[in-house]
Amino acid sequence: MKNKIKFSVIGFGRIGKRHSKIIYEYEFTDLISITDVAYSQFEESNNLDLEVDKFTSIEEFLEKDNNKSDIVCIATPNGTHTDYAVRLLNAGYHVLIEKPMGLSQEECLRVIGAQETSNKRVFVVKQNRYSPPSVWMKEMIEKKVIGDVLMVQVNCYWNRDGRYYSSSNWKGTRDLDGGALFTQFSHFIDLMYWVFGDIRNPKAIVKNFTHPDLIDFDDSGFAQFEFESGGIGSVNYSTSCWDKNMESSITVIGKKGSFKVGGQYMNKVEYCHVEDYEMPELPETNPPNNYGPYKGSAANHHYVFENIVETFAGRSKPTASSFEGMKVVSIIERIYKAAKFIK
Numbered sequence: 521m522k523n524k525i526k527f528s529v530i531g532f533g534r535i536g537k538r539h540s541k542i543i544y545e546y547e548f549t550d551l552i553s554i555t556d557v558a559y560s561q562f563e564e565s566n567n568l569d570l571e572v573d574k575f576t577s578i579e580e581f582l583e584k585d586n587n588k589s590d591i592v593c594i595a596t597p598n599g600t601h602t603d604y605a606v607r608l609l610n611a612g613y614h615v616l617i618e619k620p621m622g623l624s625q626e627e628c629l630r631v632i633g634a635q636e637t638s639n640k641r642v643f644v645v646k647q648n649r650y651s652p653p654s655v656w657m658k659e660m661i662e663k664k665v666i667g668d669v670l671m672v673q674v675n676c677y678w679n680r681d682g683r684y685y686s687s688s689n690w691k692g693t694r695d696l697d698g699g700a701l702f703t704q705f706s707h708f709i710d711l712m713y714w715v716f717g718d719i720r721n722p723k724a725i726v727k728n729f730t731h732p733d734l735i736d737f738d739d740s741g742f743a744q745f746e747f748e749s750g751g752i753g754s755v756n757y758s759t760s761c762w763d764k765n766m767e768s769s770i771t772v773i774g775k776k777g778s779f780k781v782g783g784q785y786m787n788k789v790e791y792c793h794v795e796d797y798e799m800p801e802l803p804e805t806n807p808p809n810n811y812g813p814y815k816g817s818a819a820n821h822h823y824v825f826e827n828i829v830e831t832f833a834g835r836s837k838p839t840a841s842s843f844e845g846m847k848v849v850s851i852i853e854r855i856y857k858a859a860k861f862i863k
């Protein structure tokens with residue numbers, strides 16, 4: 521088929537492999553190359569039967585790809601995202617950046633600057649936006665079905681223990697991971713931002729309860745704030761739950777009714793009681809990404825690639841823009857600053 525979009529992937533780890541497989545199999549996309557600093561990762565690509573160019577650094581990719589690819593997926597550790605995005609944009613590539621877009625608003629602004637000068641597109645992975653309960657929640661608020669929003673409470677209680685951190689050389693580090701709100705819970709902060717908008721006046725307290733020798737930062741915290749659009753909110757989170765994830769939920773109290781989207785990863789509407797409103801039957805949510813002993817967010821990545829194809833064809837726009845990616849990073853940064861976690 522003509523005019524397939526040519527992708528390359530940088531970072532061939534857990535999520536980079538998922539990107540590669542979807543791109544390789546999807547009829548509208550071609551996989552041109554994979555780049556990873558670890559040679560051992562390439563063995564896996566042989567198992568996946570991926571016949572593509574293989575490079576071991578972004579420098580080698582930039583030198584040898586020579587703009588054969590249209591767009592590059594950045595699926596390396598969090599702390600590398602913005603630097604790689606700027607270099608790729610300046611070299612004439614569109615980019616898809618895994619979450620979080622970066623680890624500070626300032627770094628994200630550099631990406632937006634490079635996007636402006638290069639005239640290339642930036643997509644940010646926010647695949648939980650495609651889950652039916654997320655779409656439903658967004659519509660409930662946009663159509664003001666529950667009236668004025670008074671309170672929004674986000675609760676994320678997960679398990680990430682030695683099984684998770686001991687198998688990685690970057691997770692748990694300040695510079696490359698950044699914190700639990702960046703790596704584990706940025707999807708849920710994204711949903712909150714997407715539906716309820718920006719926050720102000722955050723107050724927060726964060727702790728490292730059960731990971732003192734495993735990670736450089738928080739594993740748990742409470743944050744409270746106001747929404748610019750009215751109402752108050754909180755984000756309560758922990759990766760200290762014993763053995764397995766417990767829940768990721770959002771409880772919303774409005775003047776004309778209340779609802780709760782819950783489950784392990786905000787995958788079902790658990791409560792809805794709203795004046796003159798009958799809860800419709802929602803389509804099934806995709807299962808979570810399964811990483812063996814622990815689970816992640818919804819396996820919705822194929823929608824991300826469909827969105828890129830549709831956007832390139834002029835029939836859609838990026839589901840999550842660079843500005844929105846930056847806003848999520850900024851909310852996390854402001855929460856951590858309020859907790860005196862980031863000086």
Ligand SMILES: NC(=O)c1ccc[n+]([C@@H]2O[C@H](COP(=O)([O-])OP(=O)(O)OC[C@H]3O[C@@H](n4cnc5c(N)ncnc54)[C@H](O)[C@@H]3O)[C@@H](O)[C@H]2O)c1
Pocket residue numbers: 530531532533534535536555556557558561576577578595596597598600618619620645647688703809816817
């Ligand atoms: N959207 C989601 O649901 C989701 C899920 C998991 C991870 N992620 C994000 O994807 C990114 C990768 O996470 P992961 O779990 O796949 O990590 P991972 O450790 O499994 O994979 C990272 C890969 O990048 C390679 N790498 C490291 N530094 C590199 C560099 N400088 N250049 C090239 N390759 C390099 C490593 O060798 C490794 O293979 C992170 O930003 C993470 O937050 C998103």
